[in-house]
Amino acid sequence: MDGVRDFLNQWSEYLSSSPLKTDSHLNDASNEYSEEELNIATESFDKKCLLGSGSFGQVYKGTMKDGTEVAIKVLQVPNEGGFEEEVRVLSRFRHPNLVILMGFARHAETGWRSLIYEFLSGGDVAKRIAGSRQKKEPFSGQLRVSVALDAACGLSHLHNMTPRAFHRDIKSQNILLDKYGTAKMADFGLACLSSAPHHKVRRVGGTVGYACPEYLRTGVISEGSEVYSFGILLLELLTGVPPAVCCADRPGEYKFLVDFLQGSQEKVQQMLDPTAGFSTKVFEVLCSIAFRCINSRCRPLFKQLVEELRHLHSDAPDVPRAAETSAASQASVGQWSSSALCVGAAVEVRWRGGNQWYQGWILRQNPDSTAAVKYNDGQLEDHVPLSFLRLPGSQVSPSPPSHPTAASSVAELPQCQLKCVYAEGVTDTRTRYLIKSAPGSSELLVGRTAQLPSFWDFLVPEKELQSRVSRKHFKILCRQHQLADGQNHPVLFLQCLSPNGLVLNDEFLGPDAGEKQIQDGDTIALASCRLDAGTEETFSSAAGWAVPKPFLVFELEVPDPKRKHSENQQALLSSRQQPHGEPVQRSTGVEVFNSAYLPWDSASFVLQVARSQVISPAARCLFLWRCQPRAACDASRALAFNFAIFTDIFISHQHTANIRSNR
C-alpha cells in the first residue's frame, strides 16, 4: 500500500514540475519552447524588441539560439486570446500564404502563453496602406493586387481542406508581408475548425467594419461570410481608408465605408488611394470583385477569387510578382530600376515647354518607362519620360504658367489677413478675430506658438480642442508666378504643417499635401481629426468625403492689388470695425453674422440654402460642412439631414425670412 502511495506522490510531484502538466495535448501538434529560450531570444522581452500590441498582448521580435528571427506573441489571457485555437489550426495547415507557427511556450509564474511565428519583416497591410498614404513607404497598386491574390490563396486553402477552417477575423491588420512582398494570413485566435460548410459559433467575434452582417445577426459563419470580409479588404486596398471609423461626436457609433459607397464604382473611383497608382483596368476589375464579395446574392467562393485575381495579376504586364516588388528594394520592370524613383516618391519634373523643373510625386509607373506625375499644385501629367524626372533638392527654377509650385521662388507676402468666421463654443461676435500679415515678411504663420496664448484661449476655449492646434499649424506664403502676360505675379500658397491636418474650403489637407494655391475668400479650417490610420475620422483624408467637423474657420482676405492702397486699407478696416451683432453685408443679399441662429426645421429650406448662391462663400462652406460636402447637392440625401446639426449657421432672421417667403 505504501508503495502505491509513494508512487502516487512521486507521480504528483512529477506532474507539478513537469512542463507537460497542461497543454500537453498540444505537444503533438506543435513544438514547445521553454520560457528561458524566449527570454534569451528577446533579451528578457526588452522594449526595443516590441513589434506592436494587439487586443490580447504584445508581439516581440526575437532571435532564437539557431539564429532564426521570430515574432513572439505573448498572450496574457490565453483563453480569451485564442491560444489553443491558434495552435490547433495553424499547426494543421501548411501553406505559403499562411504564417508559420513555429511553436508555443508557457510562462510558469504568470500563466501566460506565447506563440512563436516566423518573422515577417514587410509589416501588416494596414500599416503599409497608412505608410503609403503618408508617402513614407510605397505600396503600389501592383503590390496590392498581389497581396489580395496571396490572401485569397491562403484563405482558399483553409476552405478547401477537410475539416475546413474559418479564420473569422480577416482584416488588413491580420495580413502580413514577408521581405519579398508575399502576403500571409496571420492571427488565428478566432479561427475554428468545422467539417460542415456552415458553423454556428458560441460567441460572435470579429472586427467592426469587416464582419459580415449576416454572420453578426445569426452567429453562423460560412465561406460566404469570410468572402464578405475579403471584399471589404479589397475596398480598403483600393481606397486606402479603413472600413469603419468611430464618430467623433457619438462615441461607440461608427461610420461605415460600405454605407457611403453604396455599391457605386464611381464613388470608389473618387476615393481611390492616389498613392497606389492603380491602372483603370485594375481598378475596375478589383472594384467589381469587391462589390460581388459583399453582395450576398452573387458572392464568389475563394477558389473563384483566386482564379480571377490570378488572371488580373498575370494579365497586366506591369504587375510584377510580389516577390519581385519587395518594398525594401522597390525593384521594378523595364527601366524602373532606380530604387529612388518609385511610386509615391517626391520628384522634380521638367516641364516639356521649357527647362524649368517643378515639384510633384510619382503616381504611377508605366510599363513604357514613363510615369504619371501629380504636381504639388494638384495637376496631373501622364507619360512623363524618365529623362524628365529627377530627385528633389537640385537647382530651383521659376514657375511655368500652369505649374506654380514649391520650386518657384518665395516672394514678399502681400498684405492679407485671416478673419475668424467661426469658432466652436464661442458665441461672442468678437470671433471675427484677425491674423494679419506683417509688412515685409515672407510668410504668415498660424499656430499655438505663432499667436499669443490669449488669442487661442479666446477662440478655442476647450482645452481638448486647443490641443488639436499644433505649435505651427499652417503657413501662407507667396511665390512669383508667371501669368499668360509673361509678367510675374504674386500667388499665395497654403502649406499645412500639422499632423492634425486642416480643411481648405471642402478639401482635407495633411502635412504631406504640399503647397496649395489659395485666393481671397478661401476658407481654412481646423478640424478634430488626425491623419493616423485607424483613428477617428480617417475617412476625411480620402477624396474629400466626410470632411471632419471644423472647430475654427478662417476666411482669407487679400486686397485687390488693382485697388488703391487707401481703398484696401479702408476695406480691411471696415471689415474689422463691425459693431457687435451687426451683420457683415454680402454683395449677394444674405447677411451673415453669428448671433442669430437658423430658426426653423424645414429640410427643404436646408436644401434650398445649400443649393443657393445667395450666402457668402464662408457661410456656404460652413453649411456644406454641416451637411457633408458632396451630399449637399443631392436632394434625397440632403432631406435626410437632421436639422439639429445646422443650428449654428450664421444667417440673419431677416434674410432667412426672405428666402422662406420666396419659396
Ligand SMILES: Nc1ncnc2c1ncn2[C@@H]1O[C@H](COP(=O)(O)OP(=O)(O)OP(=O)(O)O)[C@@H](O)[C@H]1O
Ligand atoms: N509574424 C509576425 N512578424 C512580424 N510582425 C508581426 C508578426 N505577427 C504580428 N506582428 C506585428 O505585431 C503587431 C501586433 O499584432 P497582433 O496580431 O497582436 O495584433 P493586431 O492583429 O494588430 O490586433 P488584434 O490582435 O487586436 O486584432 C502588429 O503590428 C503586427 O504587424
